[in-house]
Amino acid sequence: MTATTRDPQYNFAYLDEQTKRMIRRAILKAVAIPGYQVPFASREMPMPYGWGTGGVQVTAAIIGPDDTLKVIDQGADDTTNAVSIRKFFARTAGVATTANTTEATIVQTRHRIPETPMVEGQILVYQVPIPEPLRWLEPREAETRRMHALSDYGSMHVKLYEDISHHGRIATTYDYPVLVNDRYVMASSPIPKFDNPKMDNAPFLQLFGAGREKRIYAIPPWTAVKCLDFEDHPFEVQHWDDACAICGATDSFLDEIVTDDAGGRMFVCSDTDYCSGRVAADQKESAA
Amino acid sequence: MSGPLLDVRNVSKAYGSTVACAGISFRLWPGEVLGIVGESGSGKTTLLHCVSGRLRPDAGEVIYQTRHRGTVDVLHLGEAEQRMLMRTDWGFVHQNPREGLRMAVSAGANVGERLMAVGARHYGRIRDSALDWLDKVEIDTGRIDDLPVTFSGGMQQRLQIARNLVSGPRLVFLDEPTGGLDVSVQARLLDLLRGLVARLGLSAIVVTHDLAVARLLAHRLMVMRRGEVVETGLTDQVLDDPQHPYTQLLVSSVLHP
Amino acid sequence: MTAMLSFRDVGKSFVLHQQGGTVIPVLSGVTFDLMRGQCMALTGPSGTGKSTVLRLAYGNYRCQHGSILVCHDGAMVDIAGAEPRVVLEIRRRTLGYVSQFLRVIPRVPTLDVVAEPLQAIGTPQDEARERAGMLLRRLNIPERLWSLSPLTFSGGEQQRVNIARGFVAGHPVLLLDEPTASLDAANREVVLDLIREAAARGTSILGIFHDAAAREAVCTATFDVSAVRAAA
Numbered sequence: 001m002t003a004t005t006r007d008p009q010y011n012f013a014y015l016d017e018q019t020k021r022m023i024r025r026a027i028l029k030a031v032a033i034p035g036y037q038v039p040f041a042s043r044e045m046p047m048p049y050g051w052g053t054g055g056v057q058v059t060a061a062i063i064g065p066d067d068t069l070k071v072i073d074q075g076a077d078d079t080t081n082a083v084s085i086r087k088f089f090a091r092t093a094g095v096a097t098t099a100n101t102t103e104a105t106i107v108q109t110r111h112r113i114p115e116t117p118m119v120e121g122q123i124l125v126y127q128v129p130i131p132e133p134l135r136w137l138e139p140r141e142a143e144t145r146r147m148h149a150l151s152d153y154g155s156m157h158v159k160l161y162e163d164i165s166h167h168g169r170i171a172t173t174y175d176y177p178v179l180v181n182d183r184y185v186m187a188s189s190p191i192p193k194f195d196n197p198k199m200d201n202a203p204f205l206q207l208f209g210a211g212r213e214k215r216i217y218a219i220p221p222w223t224a225v226k227c228l229d230f231e232d233h234p235f236e237v238q239h240w241d242d243a244c245a246i247c248g249a250t251d252s253f254l255d256e257i258v259t260d261d262a263g264g265r266m267f268v269c270s271d272t273d274y275c276s277g278r279v280a281a282d283q284k285e286s287a288a
Numbered sequence: 289m290s291g292p293l294l295d296v297r298n299v300s301k302a303y304g305s306t307v308a309c310a311g312i313s314f315r316l317w318p319g320e321v322l323g324i325v326g327e328s329g330s331g332k333t334t335l336l337h338c339v340s341g342r343l344r345p346d347a348g349e350v351i352y353q354t355r356h357r358g359t360v361d362v363l364h365l366g367e368a369e370q371r372m373l374m375r376t377d378w379g380f381v382h383q384n385p386r387e388g389l390r391m392a393v394s395a396g397a398n399v400g401e402r403l404m405a406v407g408a409r410h411y412g413r414i415r416d417s418a419l420d421w422l423d424k425v426e427i428d429t430g431r432i433d434d435l436p437v438t439f440s441g442g443m444q445q446r447l448q449i450a451r452n453l454v455s456g457p458r459l460v461f462l463d464e465p466t467g468g469l470d471v472s473v474q475a476r477l478l479d480l481l482r483g484l485v486a487r488l489g490l491s492a493i494v495v496t497h498d499l500a501v502a503r504l505l506a507h508r509l510m511v512m513r514r515g516e517v518v519e520t521g522l523t524d525q526v527l528d529d530p531q532h533p534y535t536q537l538l539v540s541s542v543l544h545p
Numbered sequence: 546m547t548a549m550l551s552f553r554d555v556g557k558s559f560v561l562h563q564q565g566g567t568v569i570p571v572l573s574g575v576t577f578d579l580m581r582g583q584c585m586a587l588t589g590p591s592g593t594g595k596s597t598v599l600r601l602a603y604g605n606y607r608c609q610h611g612s613i614l615v616c617h618d619g620a621m622v623d624i625a626g627a628e629p630r631v632v633l634e635i636r637r638r639t640l641g642y643v644s645q646f647l648r649v650i651p652r653v654p655t656l657d658v659v660a661e662p663l664q665a666i667g668t669p670q671d672e673a674r675e676r677a678g679m680l681l682r683r684l685n686i687p688e689r690l691w692s693l694s695p696l697t698f699s700g701g702e703q704q705r706v707n708i709a710r711g712f713v714a715g716h717p718v719l720l721l722d723e724p725t726a727s728l729d730a731a732n733r734e735v736v737l738d739l740i741r742e743a744a745a746r747g748t749s750i751l752g753i754f755h756d757a758a759a760r761e762a763v764c765t766a767t768f769d770v771s772a773v774r775a776a777a
Contacts, residue, residue, distance in 0.1 A: 137390075150368045154405025158390075158397045161404065164411050165396060165433050230411040317630050475651050486665075504650065508629040522604060522629040529606040533562035540563055 006094025013060040014092040019043055023061035023216070027207060030218035035180030036148070037131050042214040052085060052110060053211025055127035059108050062123065062207075063089065068096045070104035075112040075253070075270035082110075099273050111174075113195040115252045115274035120203040120221065126189045128210040131217065133177045133187040153185050156228055164233055173238065179226045180219055193227070194237045194253045200225040242267040247278035291353055293318045293459060293491050299338050299348030301331075307515040308334035309345065314510060314520070318458070321485055321492045323506030323523060325499060325538070330512040332495045333463060339493070340380055340461040341370050352377075355458070375405055379452030379460040383467045385444035388451065389436050395422065395447055396432040402455040421450040425480060442473035446480065453484065462494045466501055478504050499542050503527055511535045548578035549616045549718050549749040550602060555625075556610030557597055558775060570775035571597050575611070577768050579718070584740060584750040586764040589771035595753045596645070598770060599720045601625075602751060603642045604632040615640055615718065637665050642720045643711035647703040649696050655681070655706055656691040662714040680709040683735055701727045712739050719743060721752035725759045737762050 006012070013020070019041075026040040045053040063069065069089050073082040077099040085108065086097050098104055101116040110127040118124060134144045137155045147153070156177050163171040176193040180186045188196060189208060199206065199219060206219040219225060227235040243250045245266040252274055254267040269275035292315035301309045308331040316322055324332045337343035339350050341362050350362040355377065362370065374380070382388040389398055399418040400408070408414050419429050425446040427439075436444050445465065452460060465481065466474040482505060485492055494505050502509055502523060509526045511519040511534065519532040530536045555575040561567045571594045579585050587595040600606040601613055604624045614621040617639045624632055636642070641662070650658075659677035664670060681691060684705040690698070695706045704727050711719060724740070725733045733756075740763045744750060754760035760767075 137392075146367075150371055152371065152405070154401055157404040157409070158393055158401050161397050161400060161411060161414065162393055165394060165415070229409075231409050232412050320630055479650070479652050507633055521607070522632055524605050525607055528600070529559075531560075531607065536562050 004090040004094055004097075007091045010092040012065075012093055013063050013089065014046075015043065015057065015060045020061045023057055026216045027058065027061065027218060030207070030216050031205070031220050033184070034219050034223050035178075035184030035186040035217060037186075037215040037217045039214055040216050042211045045211065046088075047084075049212035050129065052081065052108075052127040054209030054213075054216070055108050055110070055125050055211075056085060056088070056209075057211060058125050058207050058209035058216060059089065059106060060093075062125075063093055063095060063106060065093070065095060067105045068098050068103055070098050070101060070107045070114075070273075071109075072107065072112060072114065072271075072273075073110045075114075075255075076272045078272065100277075101273055109191075111190050111192075112253070112270060113191055113198045115249075115269070115271040116277070117198075118202070118204040122204040124204055124206050126191070126206065126208045128187065128189040128208045128215075129212070130175075131187055131208065131210040131213050131215040133185050148184060151183070153179075156185055157230070160228060160230065160233075164230070170229065170233055170235075176235075177228050179228060181223050182226075185228070186217060186219075192238065192253055193235070196225070196227050196235075197237065240267060244269045244275060247275045247282070249275065249278055291359075292316055293320075293353050294339065294493075295349075295351040295353075295359075296339050297349045297351070299335065299345045299350065301334050301338055301343065301345045307331075309338060310515040311348070312517060314517070316459070316491055316493065318491055319489050320508065321490075321494060321506045323502035323509045324493065324495045324512060325497065325502050325509055326512035327497060327538070329514065331515040332512045335512070336461055336463055336493060336495045340378065341365075341374055342380070352459075372406075375402055376455045377457050377459065379455075379457040381445075381448055381452055381460065381462040381465050383464040385436075385441070385448040388448040389444060391436050394433045394435060395427065395439070398436065398447060398451050399454050402451065406455070417454060421454050422447075424453075424484070425450045426476070440473075442469055442477060445469065445477060449481070449484070453488070453490075456488075458491060460490055460492045462492060464496055464498075465494065466496075466498065474501075481505060499527060499539065511538065547581055547616055548614075548621075549581050550579040550751060551614040551621070552577050552598075552602075552611065553614065554611040555601060555608050555613060556775065557594070557601060557606065557608050572601075572770070572773050573610075573775035575770075575773045579749045579751050581717075581749055582744055582747045583766055584744050584752065584764045585766040585768055586760045587751065587753050588760075588767050588769050589774075593771045593774050595770045596722055599642070599722050599751065599753065602720055603636070603640060605642075637662075639716055640718045640720070641711045641714065641716035643708055643722060643724055645722045645726070647695060647707040647710075649694065649703070651694055651696060653694060654692045655686065655695050655698075658695060658706060659709045659713055662710060666714055677709065677713055680713055681706070683739075684709055685732055685735070701729070701732070704728065705732060708736055708739070712743065715743075715746070715748070717748055719748055719750045719752075721750060723753050723755055725754065725756050733759060 023040055026038045030038045045056055071082045071086040073079040089095055090097050101114040106123045108125040132144055134147055138144050160170050174192045175190045176188055176196055178186050178188050201222055203221050205221055208217045229235040240254050244254060246268050249269055252269045255270045256265055256267055258265050294316040297313050298311045299309055300311050312335055326332045338345040351359050352362050353359050396418040399421050400414040403414050418432055422429050422432055427443055427446055436447055466477055496502055506523045509523045510517050513534045519526055519535045527539055530539050552575045557572040558568055558570040587598055589595055601608050608625050613624045615624055615635055617635045656674055656677055660673040663673035686705055695703050708724055724736050
């Protein structure tokens with residue numbers, strides 16, 4: 001865990017207080033209606049659209065001086081974007097930051113849910129590019145809103161049907177559509193479907209921010225999240241034949257890394273914190 | 289079941305000073321096919337849209353006899369209920385099949401969508417239904433995974449019909465179903481419609497300007513002119529013994545090759 | 546004895562709006578009863594309105610005056626002014642009509658054209674087709690033609706298909722418009738046999754026979770239409 005001093009040139013966490021209140025109101029509404037997309041007045045942030053502005057605004061609205069923030073991008077704490085967002089909050093909020101999932105109070109993520117199970121009291125903030133799960137089928141915003149209002153979701157299954165008819169199985173492997181609290185169909189954000197089961201009945205709060213599309217949605221703790229599927233093609237997570245080459249885990253999401261031009265490859269945990277934690281524990285054990 | 293399936297009372301619709309429908313009333317009984325004929329500007333298409341829930345008339349009621357819940361006034365149903373009705377009990381076949389199809393998804397998905405919309409969750413059974421219906425509308429079942437853009441106009445129209453009929457509707461609205469199709473394709477489509485209507489005991493309202501289509505498909509006719517019904521009766525009677533001057537004009541104007 | 550078909554003071558005229566509203570009176574005060582098992586011929590010179598009487602009876606023409614009663618399901622129903630679905634129901638089960646010319650629907654095979662009235666009253670398709678085939682055979686329409694549309698048939702062949710279609714369902718009342726016209730002697734005899742058999746079953750027949758010999762062979766009554774010709 002590292003702590004820094006806040007840059008006094010900025011308001012706490014960059015956004016002005018009125019903006020934070022506006023975002024918090026949107027968040028409250030989102031939490032009250034699980035899976036429902038709440039429009040909000042997304043602000044100009046010091047990074048372009050597509051680089052996590054939604055997630056950053058949600059985090060900025062909820063973070064306090066006593067919070068500890070972890071930021072991951074595709075599971076790793078040390079990628080450019082994760083580093084840059086972490087530094088942003090360190091500077092504008094002066095909060096403690098960490099790579100350790102268990103130490104964090106807020107985890108902002110792009111494209112993964114941490115392998116280490118999160119607990120009650122923690123908040124997971126997702127960065128979302130396209131919040132509307134029906135957008136692929138229906139380009140009109142007025143129409144998709146109506147479809148959500150009327151639970152007009154037949155077309156979601158049309159997409160899965162198309163997958164099966166073309167590929168023999170549901171080919172969607174990330175941003176898998178889910179039914180939240182038995183009511184709203186929601187875009188789970190581009191996390192691999194491997195992570196979807198973690199969303200179901202989770203003890204932690206899940207917040208989703210889409211900056212460019214100006215939408216916030218949420219899944220309060222202990223909410224049912226069901227992946228859409230067919231009776232004869234039930235939802236399945238990905239499996240690997242290999243274990244992580246670094247820590248030996250067989251239960252985590254593995255990235256495939258090409259090691260040479262001869263087609264050599266190895267599989268390593270996408271979640272760097274999880275992986276290094278297992279290695280450290282192993283070393284402790286062998287030392288003991 | 290006693291009583292009419294659809295009871296239309298005094299439906300009126302005007303666009304500014306142009307009267308499209310002037311207090312039109314009629315009843316449709318189960319298993320009946322009603323043809324609404326007239327020339328452009330007669331108001332027949334406006335009437336069709338008003339009674340099928342697609343356009344809100346200025347006045348009037350459209351009373352529909354549901355399967356289990358007695359009669360409902362379609363125009364005053366909540367939107368969710370109306371959508372449900374239009375998706376299960378009713379069908380609407382557009383003149384241009386592109387308006388009634390999802391061009392970006394496969395033929396099978398087009399046919400299966402209504403089933404999925406009302407909760408069907410077994411891929412195999414949905415696909416089987418789609419295959420069955422493609423067969424019924426004489427589309428090669430091997431094309432179930434093809435996109436409608438690859439279909440001819442006649443095939444697209446037949447696909448639209450299958451998409452509407454898969455949910456077993458009791459009432460189908462057809463807007464110039466053979467408009468824009470080649471004559472031989474029209475003949476085939478009309479045959480298909482005749483057969484399906486008879487076999488499935490459908491009720492239908494067909495809007496057409498083509499009297500030959502009306503004679504083939506409809507049991508009764510309503511002749512419209514400038515928003516009003518000028519003559520109504522048994523199809524062969526209206527066409528063979530027209531009483532109203534306008535009907536006589538229409539009938540005598542038909543070209544016979 | 547019940548009348549199966551009754552005309553009561555029926556009047557019919559045409560108003561030709563396309564010709565300045567010219568009125569063409571055709572019939573006036575037509576009254577007669579057609580009893581069960583009776584075969585009645587409509588007589589009179591050409592143009593007096595014999596076909597018109599048949600079309601009125603079928604509901605194809607509308608009368609301006611009077612009532613046209615058909616015994617349907619044991620009750621007398623007035624076709625004039627009946628709701629279309631009632632008329633269609635009467636045509637489906639009670640009233641058959643063999644017009645002078647077959648109206649051809651391009652793609653329907655001959656066998657199905659003839660089988661349709663049977664299927665309309667609930668006969669399963671196989672049985673309907675079998676019975677249709679029997680009639681077609683009697684009327685000398687060879688089997689090789691059954692899968693074709695009657696569109697390309699000769700006038701005589703089309704008429705025989707029309708007759709088969711009219712007789713197949715065994716309606717209690719039959720309206721026949723020149724059933725033996727354009728038929729050779731052999732086929733004419735077949736049709737007369739069909740009429741006799743139908744009458745023996747109790748069918749009431751109202752027909753127009755241009756051929757006096759045919760008329761005398763099967764009809765037990767006549768109605769002179771020229772007597773009810775409306776004054777011009």
